Amino acid sequence: MFNNVAVAAAHARSALGCERVLIVDWDAHHGNGTQDIFWAEPDVMFFDIHRAAPFYPGSGHLEEVGAGLAEGTTINVPLPAGAGDEAYLKAFRDILAPAAAWFKPDIILVSAGFDPHWHDLALNVSYEGFGALTGFMQQLAEQHCGGRLVFVLEGGYNLESLANGTRAVLAVLAGNTVPVPDTCGIAEVQAAADFHRTAFESE
Numbered sequence: 511m512f513n514n515v516a517v518a519a520a521h522a523r524s525a526l527g528c529e530r531v532l533i534v535d536w537d538a539h540h541g542n543g544t545q546d547i548f549w550a551e552p553d554v555m556f557f558d559i560h561r562a563a564p565f566y567p568g569s570g571h572l573e574e575v576g577a578g579l580a581e582g583t584t585i586n587v588p589l590p591a592g593a594g595d596e597a598y599l600k601a602f603r604d605i606l607a608p609a610a611a612w613f614k615p616d617i618i619l620v621s622a623g624f625d626p627h628w629h630d631l632a633l634n635v636s637y638e639g640f641g642a643l644t645g646f647m648q649q650l651a652e653q654h655c656g657g658r659l660v661f662v663l664e665g666g667y668n669l670e671s672l673a674n675g676t677r678a679v680l681a682v683l684a685g686n687t688v689p690v691p692d693t694c695g696i697a698e699v700q701a702a703a704d705f706h707r708t709a710f711e712s713e
Contacts, residue, residue, distance in 0.1 A: 513543050515535075515619050515621045515662045516543070518619055518662060519619060523553070528616035530553050530614060531553065535558040535620075536598065537622075537664045538565075538633050539567060540558055540570030540586070541556070541560070545586075549584065550576065550577045552579040555583045555610075558584075561633055565632065570588055572588065583613070591633070594628070594634030607650065615655050617655055618654075618655060622679060625668075627640075627674075629668040630671060638690060638691050640675045640678040642688055642689060642691040644683060644688070647659060648682070661679060661683070
């Protein structure tokens, strides 16, 4: 059994002249295998956003940051069950973006699992969310490594969400408009807040 993204990272470094590789894993399960492979490798940054323990495999805690010269190049973002588009995008904006700016990758590899989709019940990412994440990764790659960006298909147990999630990523990569991520209920809550606000405002 091979770890596809780890093999790709090794190939990029040995054959393509990429000194620093950034791996982004958005699968619902923590990528413990990839983390173990690059745990003490300072030229590979591993960013993993996943459902928090005790969800399988139970690893990927915040404190797991790498070892030796690679300390700080493993970044884990464990999420509670039900976290969706906005949580993912906030993690990308507030954690991944500054980490990438510091690391200065020569290429970015994405472990694109689609079990964070709500059909798989682990998290609550929508198809629009996968598209928005793809657009974010494109911008990150353009900013730091000349657009060098590779997606590697990973997990997913519901065939419908696996197919539609893959389609959402490919649509953005093909040049279609980056979709607006799911903000279900936000507009309605804002409207209700505006409606009820007058009841609490002092005259």
